[in-house]
Amino acid sequence: MLQAQGVAVNRGGRCVLQDVSLALQPGQVLGVLGPNGAGKSSLLGVLNGELAAGSGQILLDDQPLTSWQGRQRAQRLAVLPQSSALNFAFSVEQVVHMGRMPHDTGRVLDQQIVDEVLRAVDAEHLAGRSYLQLSGGERQRVHLARVLAQLWPGADGQVLLLDEPTSMLDPLHQLNVLDTVRRFADQGASVLIILHDLNLAARYCDQLILLGEGGVQASGSPEQVLQPVPLHRVFGVDVLVQRHPVRGHPLIIAR
Numbered sequence: 001m002l003q004a005q006g007v008a009v010n011r012g013g014r015c016v017l018q019d020v021s022l023a024l025q026p027g028q029v030l031g032v033l034g035p036n037g038a039g040k041s042s043l044l045g046v047l048n049g050e051l052a053a054g055s056g057q058i059l060l061d062d063q064p065l066t067s068w069q070g071r072q073r074a075q076r077l078a079v080l081p082q083s084s085a086l087n088f089a090f091s092v093e094q095v096v097h098m099g100r101m102p103h104d105t106g107r108v109l110d111q112q113i114v115d116e117v118l119r120a121v122d123a124e125h126l127a128g129r130s131y132l133q134l135s136g137g138e139r140q141r142v143h144l145a146r147v148l149a150q151l152w153p154g155a156d157g158q159v160l161l162l163d164e165p166t167s168m169l170d171p172l173h174q175l176n177v178l179d180t181v182r183r184f185a186d187q188g189a190s191v192l193i194i195l196h197d198l199n200l201a202a203r204y205c206d207q208l209i210l211l212g213e214g215g216v217q218a219s220g221s222p223e224q225v226l227q228p229v230p231l232h233r234v235f236g237v238d239v240l241v242q243r244h245p246v247r248g249h250p251l252i253i254a255r
Helices: 040-047 070-074 092-100 107-120 136-151 171-186 198-204 228-235
Strands: 002-011 014-023 029-033 055-060 077-080 159-163 190-194 207-212 215-220 239-243 250-254
Touching: 002 040, 014 040, 014 055, 014 207, 014 215, 029 040, 029 171, 029 198, 040 159, 040 190, 070 077, 077 136, 092 107, 092 136, 107 136, 136 159, 136 171, 159 171, 171 190, 171 198, 198 250, 207 228, 215 228, 228 239
Parallel strands: 029 190, 029 207, 077 159, 159 190
Antiparallel strands: 002 014, 002 055, 207 215, 239 250
16 A cells, blocks of 8 residues: 655656555555646656655555665556657657566566556557657557556556546547546555546545645545545636535536
8 A cells, every 4th residue: 555644746846746645455446636736746756756745755555765775666656757758769669668668577468467557448459559649648658558557457465557548539548538437446556646627536436635736625525525625726626516416426517
């Protein structure tokens, strides 16, 4: 389990986050919401070890994240940043194979996993194409396949961190990708996902954290967090919250 305990983050001499605590539970999807500049990506950077916490600590299985060796950590923790860029004409399969680098599972199994994750993100038809020839949304799905391949098929003790994985996708692929993430968590993995779409968060997340003004403004189930008062306080918008007529989760409608 990945935990943040009383974490503060300072960037450019400014306190971006203060006193943030969370625990990623096996089999659950934790959504992180907040306006631009609220510290969502900074939180993800601290959780994956890219940024040092100004105070507090990050624990993986009750051990400081810094005590985990790179290869050992990569077998347990995979990260999709907000933007991933490659400037070389790798094939799509070569890009996804990069996710298998921490493992010694052999060419046959690695190829099987690459095929499975490409199918899972609806990118199987892109195999063999040059990464540089892909659209932005196609590249995003290929990078998601890469980080999924790193942990595939998902299990208790593994952690997946995703920063806006649907930002460049059309509505159909947004749903397809989040269905895949949901199934991955159902295998026992812990998932943290940064989202801007409140209704997608309501549909796919088990728990939510709402960031604003340097800290956690609300946390709990979608029903607890997606309420008019905290959403207006953080985003400055007036919303109507109803129950989805089919699925039952909160449905957010701007007034």
